Amino acid sequence: MNVVIIGAGLVGITTAYALHKVGVGVVVVERREGPGLETSFGNAALQHPSMVEPWNSPGVGWDLLKWLGRDDAPMLLHLAQVPKLAGWGLRFLANSRPARFEANLLKNLRLALLSRREMTALSEDTRVAYACRKTGTLALARSAQALAAAEAHAAFIAPHGIAHRKLSRDETVALEPALAPIASAITGAVYYPEDERGDPHAFSTELTNWLTARGVTFLFETDVTAFKTDGKRVRAIDTAAGPIEADAFVLAAGSLSPALAAPLKLKLPVKPAKGYSATISAKGNPHLPKTPVSDAAMHVAVVPIGDDRLRVAGTAEFAGFDASVRQARVDNLLKLLGKVYPAFAASVAAKDFSAWAGFRPMSADGVPTISATKFENLFLNTGHGHIGWTTCAGSARLLADLMLKRVPAVAAGDYSLQRF
Numbered sequence: 001m002n003v004v005i006i007g008a009g010l011v012g013i014t015t016a017y018a019l020h021k022v023g024v025g026v027v028v029v030e031r032r033e034g035p036g037l038e039t040s041f042g043n044a045a046l047q048h049p050s051m052v053e054p055w056n057s058p059g060v061g062w063d064l065l066k067w068l069g070r071d072d073a074p075m076l077l078h079l080a081q082v083p084k085l086a087g088w089g090l091r092f093l094a095n096s097r098p099a100r101f102e103a104n105l106l107k108n109l110r111l112a113l114l115s116r117r118e119m120t121a122l123s124e125d126t127r128v129a130y131a132c133r134k135t136g137t138l139a140l141a142r143s144a145q146a147l148a149a150a151e152a153h154a155a156f157i158a159p160h161g162i163a164h165r166k167l168s169r170d171e172t173v174a175l176e177p178a179l180a181p182i183a184s185a186i187t188g189a190v191y192y193p194e195d196e197r198g199d200p201h202a203f204s205t206e207l208t209n210w211l212t213a214r215g216v217t218f219l220f221e222t223d224v225t226a227f228k229t230d231g232k233r234v235r236a237i238d239t240a241a242g243p244i245e246a247d248a249f250v251l252a253a254g255s256l257s258p259a260l261a262a263p264l265k266l267k268l269p270v271k272p273a274k275g276y277s278a279t280i281s282a283k284g285n286p287h288l289p290k291t292p293v294s295d296a297a298m299h300v301a302v303v304p305i306g307d308d309r310l311r312v313a314g315t316a317e318f319a320g321f322d323a324s325v326r327q328a329r330v331d332n333l334l335k336l337l338g339k340v341y342p343a344f345a346a347s348v349a350a351k352d353f354s355a356w357a358g359f360r361p362m363s364a365d366g367v368p369t370i371s372a373t374k375f376e377n378l379f380l381n382t383g384h385g386h387i388g389w390t391t392c393a394g395s396a397r398l399l400a401d402l403m404l405k406r407v408p409a410v411a412a413g414d415y416s417l418q419r420f
C-alpha cells in the first residue's frame, strides 16, 4: 500500500513513522520548506498526560466574556471573530458542561497514555535526539482554593494511571530551588513525575531524517490545493507540481485541515487558537530551572528545554489566521515569567529572547479527530489543539490501526468524525 500524508507537523511525521513501520510506502507532502515549522515548532515542549483537560472547562463562557479585549487575557476572543466562530462556538460551549468535559478529558487521557507508550517505543527504535528529559511537571498553586482544585484534578485522573505527589510549599521549593524567590506566594503544588519535556522541532527534524534514510519521501514546498475524487474514493491530490496518486490519503494539516476537507463536504469543527511562546537562551545561566512549571494563576507554562534554554508559553487568542506576533502579548508572557522566576527573568537580556506564535488546531470538544471518512481511502488525523505533542504518537498508532483494520489500541469511536 502507498499512502500520501498531507502535513509534516508532529502529527503527520509520527503518522509516517507508524505506517512506515508496518511496511506501508509513505509520501509526506508539506507546503513549508522543512518539517515541523508551523504549530509544532515553538510549542511549550511538554508531554503532559497529567494536563490534557480540554480548554472548554465548565465556566469557560463567563471567562471569555470577562476577558474580552484584555491584552493579558489567558483566552482572548476578538469580537470580529464571533460570526466566524458561530457553529463551532456553540459546540465549544456545549462541551463545557461538566459531564461532557470529564468524558472528553478521559478520552484525551487514554490517548496521551497510549502516546507515552508509543513514544517510548519510537525513541528506543530510532534513537532520535530531541533533548528529552523526564523531569515531571509541577502544577503550582498560589491559594488554598487553587491547591484544592489542583489536588481534585490529580485525584480524578489518578485511577486512570497518572501518578502524582502533593507537595507543601517547602517541598515545592526543595524540588525546584529556582522557585525560592517566590516561596511566600506559593501555597503548594501537585507534582506529576512521569511527564516529559523535549524539543518538538528537534524531534520533527530528526525523525524526518531517520525516515528519509529509510525510504520515506518528503516533498517540501509543495502546497496541496485539492483532492480529486472518484465516487467513494480519493484518487489523487492536486499540487502546483501536478497531481499525486496513492492508495490512501491522510489529512494531517493542523489548523488548515478544515479548508482542505470542506470541498469534499467533510465538516471538521476545528478552529485556530493562536498561542505565543518566547524561547530564551540560557547557556550557563545558574538561575535556569530544571522542572517545568504550570502556573494556573498566571495561565502560563515555563519549561526548560535541554540544559540551555527556557520556553515560556501560554494564552490563546481567537484571531482567525492572523499570524502577527503582537508585542503586547509577548510582553505579557515575559511579565508572567518574571512572576514565576524573577531571578531568572532579571538575569537575561532582550537579545536572548525569540518570540513565536502558532495556531493550535482546536476541536470544538477539545478532543482530536483520528478517523476514517465517507471516502473509503481518506483518513483524518487532526484537531489536536493544545495537546498535539503529548498525543501525536498515540494518534499515529490509532490511525495506523484504523487504516490497517487492526483492533484499535483505544476506543476508536471516541475520536471519530462521526461524534460531531
Ligand SMILES: Cc1cc2nc3c(=O)[nH]c(=O)nc-3n(C[C@H](O)[C@H](O)[C@H](O)COP(=O)(O)OP(=O)(O)OC[C@H]3O[C@@H](n4cnc5c(N)ncnc54)[C@H](O)[C@@H]3O)c2cc1C
Binding pocket: 006, 007, 008, 009, 010, 011, 012, 029, 030, 031, 032, 036, 037, 038, 039, 040, 041, 042, 043, 044, 045, 046, 047, 048, 222, 223, 224, 225, 252, 253, 254, 255, 256, 257, 260, 274, 275, 276, 277, 313, 314, 357, 358, 359, 360, 361, 381, 382, 383, 384, 385, 386, 387, 388, 389, 390, 391
Ligand atoms: C503556544 C503553544 C504551546 C503549546 N504547547 C504544547 C505542549 O506543551 N504540549 C503539547 O502537547 N502540545 C502543545 N501545543 C499544541 C501542539 O503544538 C499542536 O497540537 C501540534 O503542534 C499540532 O500538530 P499538527 O501536526 O497537527 O499541526 P502543524 O504542526 O500545524 O502541522 C500541520 C502541517 O500541515 C502543513 N499544511 C497545512 N496545509 C497544507 C497544504 N495545503 N499543503 C501542504 N501542507 C500543508 C502545514 O504547513 C504544517 O506544517 C502548543 C501549541 C501552542 C501554539
